[in-house]
Amino acid sequence: MNSTAANPLLDFSSLPRFDAITPAQVAPAVDALLQEADAALEAVTAADFPADWTAISARLDVATERLSRAWGAVSHLSSVADTPELRAAYNEALPRVTEFWTRLGSDERLYAKYKSMDVNALNAEQAQAHRNAMRGFVLGGAELQGEAKQRFAWLQERQAELAQKFSENALDATDAFSLYVTPDELASVPADVLQATASAAQADGKQGHKLTLKMPCYLPVMQFAHSSALREKLYRAYVTRASDQAEGDATRFDNAAIMTELLALRHEEAQLLGYRHFADVSLVPKMAQSPEQVTAFLRDLGVRARPYAEQDVTDLRAFAAGTLGNTDPQPWDWPYIGEKLKEARYAFSDQEIKPYFTAPKVLAGLFQIIETLFEVSIRRDEAPVWHPLVEFYRIERRTPAGTELVGQFYLDPAARNGKRGGAWMDDVRARWLRPDGGALQTPVAHLVCNFAEGIEVNGVKQPPLLTHDDVITLFHEFGHGLHHMLTQVNERDVSGISGVEWDAVELPSQFMENFCWEWDVLKHMTAHVDTGAPLPRELFDKMLAAKNFQSGLQTLRQVEFSLFDMLLHSQPQPVTTGEAILALLHQVRAEVAVLQPPAYSRTANTFSHIFAGGYSAGYYSYKWAEVLSADAYAAFEEAARAGGHNTLDVHTGRRYREAILEAGGSRPAMESFKAFRGREPGIDALLRHQGMA
Numbered sequence: 072m073n074s075t076a077a078n079p080l081l082d083f084s085s086l087p088r089f090d091a092i093t094p095a096q097v098a099p100a101v102d103a104l105l106q107e108a109d110a111a112l113e114a115v116t117a118a119d120f121p122a123d124w125t126a127i128s129a130r131l132d133v134a135t136e137r138l139s140r141a142w143g144a145v146s147h148l149s150s151v152a153d154t155p156e157l158r159a160a161y162n163e164a165l166p167r168v169t170e171f172w173t174r175l176g177s178d179e180r181l182y183a184k185y186k187s188m189d190v191n192a193l194n195a196e197q198a199q200a201h202r203n204a205m206r207g208f209v210l211g212g213a214e215l216q217g218e219a220k221q222r223f224a225w226l227q228e229r230q231a232e233l234a235q236k237f238s239e240n241a242l243d244a245t246d247a248f249s250l251y252v253t254p255d256e257l258a259s260v261p262a263d264v265l266q267a268t269a270s271a272a273q274a275d276g277k278q279g280h281k282l283t284l285k286m287p288c289y290l291p292v293m294q295f296a297h298s299s300a301l302r303e304k305l306y307r308a309y310v311t312r313a314s315d316q317a318e319g320d321a322t323r324f325d326n327a328a329i330m331t332e333l334l335a336l337r338h339e340e341a342q343l344l345g346y347r348h349f350a351d352v353s354l355v356p357k358m359a360q361s362p363e364q365v366t367a368f369l370r371d372l373g374v375r376a377r378p379y380a381e382q383d384v385t386d387l388r389a390f391a392a393g394t395l396g397n398t399d400p401q402p403w404d405w406p407y408i409g410e411k412l413k414e415a416r417y418a419f420s421d422q423e424i425k426p427y428f429t430a431p432k433v434l435a436g437l438f439q440i441i442e443t444l445f446e447v448s449i450r451r452d453e454a455p456v457w458h459p460l461v462e463f464y465r466i467e468r469r470t471p472a473g474t475e476l477v478g479q480f481y482l483d484p485a486a487r488n489g490k491r492g493g494a495w496m497d498d499v500r501a502r503w504l505r506p507d508g509g510a511l512q513t514p515v516a517h518l519v520c521n522f523a524e525g526i527e528v529n530g531v532k533q534p535p536l537l538t539h540d541d542v543i544t545l546f547h548e549f550g551h552g553l554h555h556m557l558t559q560v561n562e563r564d565v566s567g568i569s570g571v572e573w574d575a576v577e578l579p580s581q582f583m584e585n586f587c588w589e590w591d592v593l594k595h596m597t598a599h600v601d602t603g604a605p606l607p608r609e610l611f612d613k614m615l616a617a618k619n620f621q622s623g624l625q626t627l628r629q630v631e632f633s634l635f636d637m638l639l640h641s642q643p644q645p646v647t648t649g650e651a652i653l654a655l656l657h658q659v660r661a662e663v664a665v666l667q668p669p670a671y672s673r674t675a676n677t678f679s680h681i682f683a684g685g686y687s688a689g690y691y692s693y694k695w696a697e698v699l700s701a702d703a704y705a706a707f708e709e710a711a712r713a714g715g716h717n718t719l720d721v722h723t724g725r726r727y728r729e730a731i732l733e734a735g736g737s738r739p740a741m742e743s744f745k746a747f748r749g750r751e752p753g754i755d756a757l758l759r760h761q762g763m764a
Contacts, residue, residue: 078103080141086479086515087144087499090455097145097160104138105171111135116180122187124197129506132563135175140500142168147497147517152457153242153489165235166228173227176211177220196562196737203356203570203736210344210355219343226340230333234683237313237329241677242491244312244324249275250282256301257292261422263536264291266526284309285486287523293406295422306403307671314673315649326676327649333682334652338645350641353688357574358695358740362641365691366634372694373630373663379623379763380665387412402668413620419613421538427597427606430484430522430535433542436596437549440586441466444724445557445732447477460485460524466556478502478514478556484535484545486521493679494520494544496551496580501569504561514567516552520544533600539614542596543587550580557728558735570736573689577696578703578740579732585704585760588618591717619762626761627663633691635659636681640688699744701757703727706748 079088080100111134114120115127142164149161175181185204193201208214212223251272257265257280268280268288275281282288282305289309293302311317313326337349346352350362359365387405390412391397400408414420438449452465466477481499486492499515525535537545551568554576560566568576586592590611597606635656639646646652652675660667668674680686706727710720730747744752758764 080144083137083140086454087140088455089144089148089457092144092148094154094156094160097157097164100141101138101145101164101168104134104141105167108134108138108171108175112175112178112181116178116184120184122184122189124188124193124201125506127184131181133505133507136500136503136563138168138171143497143499147499148457151483151490151519153491158239162232162235165231169228169231170224173211173224176207177213177215177223179213182208182213194562196560196565199570199737200562200564203564206356210352212344215343223340223343226336226343230336230340233329233333233336237326237333238491238679238683240313240324240326240329241679241683244317244321244677245284245492246488247321247324248284248308248312250304250308251277251279252282252301253279256280256296256298258297260295261291261425263425263523263526264288264295266528267523270526284312286492286521287486290406291422293403294410295407299401299404299407302403302407303401310668310672310674312673312677314676316671316673326682327652327673330652330675330682331645331647331649334639335645335647337640337687338642348641348643350637350688353640356572357689357692358572359574359691362637362688365637365695366641369630369634369637369691369694373627373634375758376623376626376630376763377665380627381623383621383624384665390415402666402672405666409621413617417613417617417620419610419617421540424606424610424614425536425538426600427604427610428537428539428542429533429598429600430525430537432534432598433537433545433596434482436592437546439595440592440719441549441553443719443721445553445728446721446725447557452479454479454481456481458483458485458487476513478516480516480518480552480556482518484520484522485524487524490521491679492521494548496548496555498555498568501555501563502558502560502566503563511561514556514558516555518548518552520548536600539587543584546583546587547580550583551576553583554579554732554735557732559733560735560737562737565736567735572740573685574692574695575699575740575744577693578699578744581693581697581700582703582727585700585707586718588615589718590615592719622761622763624665626763627665629694631659631663632678633694634663635675636678636686636690637688639681698754698757699740699752701760702748702752702755703731703744704760705756 078096078100079091080096081103082088111131115131120126145161145164149157185201185208188201190198190201212220215223254265257268264287265280268282271281271283272279282292284305289305292305296302308318312321313324315322315325315327317324341347341349341352344352354361354365359368387408388400391400391404391408394415395408395411397404397408410420442448447466447468449464449466452463454463456463460483462482463479464482465479468475468477495517497517497519499517500512502514503512505512520541522535522537522541525533527533554571555567558567564570590608593611594605594608598604638659639652639655646655653673656675680690681688686692704718707718707720707723710723711718714720727747731743734743734746741751755764
């Protein structure tokens with residue numbers, strides 16, 4: 072049996088064999104692929120190897136892409152199917168993988184080859200990839216010498232190690248908590264949550280209900296449970312995860328030391344590269360020009376949103392006192408008060424809508440939108456998967472010659488232990504006109520969410536029910552997926568999401584969210600779980616009226632996170648203690664927030680986006696890209712008004728697909744936006760969409 076057959080991580084003949092990968096296979100596969108990549112690096116940097124884009128790509132990129140795909144499969148499994156054995160294997164290999172990528176990005180010989188390439192001989196896609204690569208070499212330390220270069224390499228390895236540990240602590244701290252409660256304590260919590268928590272307790276051989284800090288359990292309890300004492304227990308556990316304020320031995324997951332070390336290492340990296348601080352480094356490949364521009368943008372948005380947020384709080388306090396008899400609301404009361412106020416003001420509850428959003432019907436509706444707008448078709452496909460609930464699909468396009476495969480994706484929707492929280496899109500492989508034979512490789516994506524599973528009613532397993540927020544999340548991640556999969560760019564480094572500025576990459580995802588508020592769209596993706604009846608128009612109208620409920624508060628919350636992140640990474644000297652991080656967060660809240668959390672809150676300790684997720688000095692990207700996405704969606708609103716139909720305008724969809732999605736990272740995001748809108752973006756559409764015009 073050859074090694075490829077024996078080790079699925081070394082099999083690149085088709086899709087990853089997720090069902091066959093074991094922790095024991097990680098080290099040998101990584102070692103073999105590192106050896107292969109090293110040999111390729113030595114070959115292309117030899118004096119007699121031509122400084123030619125295609126020649127280097129055919130030798131080096133082919134080898135490094137194999138390493139990327141195999142390591143990507145291991146990283147993915149560690150995020151969605153974590154076990155102690157896999158974690159050990161991942162952490163054992165991580166330093167070697169990081170060391171190689173750091174060495175590759177800072178190799179002076181390779182940098183010299185790229186410098187001496189004839190850029191006039193490159194096509195437009197290659198030229199953009201070349202510009203990105205030259206910038207990458209500088210940021211990767213290729214111009215450093217001697218001790219500075221060695222230190223830079225160590226900084227990369229240590230940061231990768233710390234980010235992984237941060238992520239593990241956040242996951243373990245979340246998984247470690249459970250609370251068993253009586254049915255009385257869960258008075259007014261929705262039936263599907265009661266069923267799920269009762270089943271979880273039963274599985275543990277316990278009476279009553281098992282509560283966890285996973286979103287499908289935590290959020291509805293905070294919104295609906297009458298018991299303030301219960302909400303306080305859950306709230307305290309949630310906001311002290313991975314901190315010194317956690318209860319009992321859960322303090323062993325404290326992330327404070329990791330955070331301060333990461334900040335120090337990032338600052339040192341920036342100084343080695345000749346920048347003031349890490350925020351400067353982070354913004355080099357982004358649309359925003361400077362940290363000062365970003366903080367001005369955020370503060371301006373904060374000032375615009377503040378009156379609306381203050382009114383939100385005034386309304387909440389008045390309702391709490393007048394209707395609920397609560398004259399001194401605490402932080403754990405706000406979600407409950409908010410839900411009760413929404414029910415009173417708009418005569419509807421999120422839970423009233425939930426039975427209409429069955430996962431299969433929502434998915435079918437989403438696919439119909441994509442098929443209509445972007446002129447493709449989506450159907451089930453087959454591939455090895457890591458969990459029975461994972462589904463696999465293919466996207467096809469009709470051409471004069473017949474049906475053409477555009478891309479494929481895995482959908483992993485359900486929350487479970489061993490799977491990190493949140494939702495994300497990741498790439499399995501990119502579209503690439505391969506230089507080692509000329510075959511066109513089609514893109515493949517992961518779309519991952521954390522929704523509640525379907526429950527059993529009278530012995531019958533129901534389909535999973537989604538909240539409207541879940542539906543929005545699903546559309547958001549699909550926006551990323553479409554950006555990756557509908558690309559028509561053949562150069563791997565700028566195809567799909569590759570090479571797209573980080574503060575523009577949220578444009579397609581946030582763009583898709585808008586369709587979740589269109590009646591003509593939404594009515595086709597609802598069917599009551601018991602009766603099959605579609606969502607009544609009356610209920611939709613109430614939901615739409617409540618769309619911007621607390622949008623002022625929500626905007627300030629995002630501004631708070633973004634400003635904290637940018638200020639944290641733009642200090643003249645790095646923040647060196649957990650107390651100093653907390654002090655900066657308090658300073659930001661004093662400037663921005665209208666509601667303050669209790670002193671024990673340590674939410675920064677699980678802020679994975681900036682400490683383990685690539686958004687360091689980049690969290691502002693969500694708000695920045697929201698300006699772009701709202702303005703892009705306004706084109707569909709304009710087409711709908713002009714044509715007297717809904718926003719699923721095929722002509723506008725085609726223009727958007729060609730200008731934004733198909734172009735990927737092959738040109739600056741502003742060029743793509745202007746190609747679609749004919750002008751630069753404005754903030755008006757965003758403010759209008761959020762009821763703050």
